């Protein structure tokens with residue numbers, strides 16, 4: 015299997031990690047509409063996405079949004095996603111996004127689950143290798159807490175301690191690999207109610223930003239402190255994964271004396287409600303930007319030096335390439351050379367080069383597409 019660009023998601027149970035991944039995929043497909051490049055999913059990913067879309071369709075048809083209808087993630091799952099040029103030469107840029115049950119972030123809960131104990135080390139390894147740390151944030155928890163007891167519950171409900179611990183480990187490795195990209199993407203979700211730009215009438219975008227700045231200040235401090243030798247690109251992107259589901263009522267049931275939980279009651283808006291994903295494509299845009307920037311940032315000499323250390327042979331495709339290997343392999347044309355050596359077809363080489371250009375153009379198009387107005391670089 016070829017080396018993919020890795021992305022890790024970090025957030026507590028029920029924050030919306032899995033839903034977000036589906037939204038990213040459909041929004042990216044929209045951004046790439048009209049280009050000869052498409053978003054290809056492996057079978058397991060496609061089936062997960064299909065199941066989720068069907069559930070949502072069913073809910074829309076029934077006219078009722080049940081926040082508990084979608085079962086939580088039960089095990090570690092890799093989303094294998096490829097930006098793929100049309101045609102049969104098989105040129106592609108592969109990404110691997112890791113999803114897992116948010117409950118696993120809590121070390122105490124991990125010890126209770128055999129699956130977690132078995133799979134968590136692999137999750138951790140993936141997180142460390144990731145060029146992007148994607149951090150979904152429950153905007154409803156942030157925004158609806160008003161009494162002192164509710165505010166006291168917020169850090170725990172956001173899983174801040176565990177999220178910070180993961181961010182620290184991720185940043186440590188990023189600092190050891192200063193030439194690779196490092197993107198921290200803070201993504202408030204369930205924020206339809208607070209915005210006026212996607213069918214809603216909320217005017218609290220400023221407060222969402224302020225709350226995220228405040229509650230995730232420590233995450234940013236940790237990341238900065240760990241990344242002494244490099245820059246981390248921090249992006250703030252409030253995302254609507256549905257766009258047609260709005261918070262009606264916030265409930266704060268008492269789990270035990272002094273400890274509150276949060277339960278949001280949501281309802282569809284619009285008749286009939288139509289899904290309107292917003293700003294989710296930012297994730298793929300930022301990923302592609304990171305890849306292009308880091309490639310452009312290197313001098314030709316560096317690339318040449320790097321390339322000579324790679325064997326341009328068949329095994330290369332199967333070997334561990336690491337980030338730089340992957341980048342020169344996919345965008346530098348090595349995937350083509352390699353393939354060419356096997357097939358020795360001039361026609362195919364010519365066709366392949368054209369497709370490589372298309373792929374590069376599509377990546378550039380993604381990057382050049384206007385960024386959503388909600389998005390900010392911090």
Ligand SMILES: Nc1nc2c(ncn2[C@@H]2O[C@H](COP(=O)(O)OP(=O)(O)OP(=O)(O)O)[C@@H](O)[C@H]2O)c(=O)[nH]1
Nearest residue numbers: 027028029030031032033081086087115116204255
């Ligand atoms: N209103 C609203 N609801 C959302 C949004 N994103 C997710 N949800 C709902 O939040 C619930 C949890 O979503 P999931 O994507 O399963 O959450 P998760 O983080 O993957 O949860 P675990 O797998 O348990 O870690 C589901 O009922 C979703 O429908 C959003 O942007 N707006």
Ligand SMILES: [Mg+2]
Nearest residue numbers: 031032086087
């Ligand atoms: Mg999940």
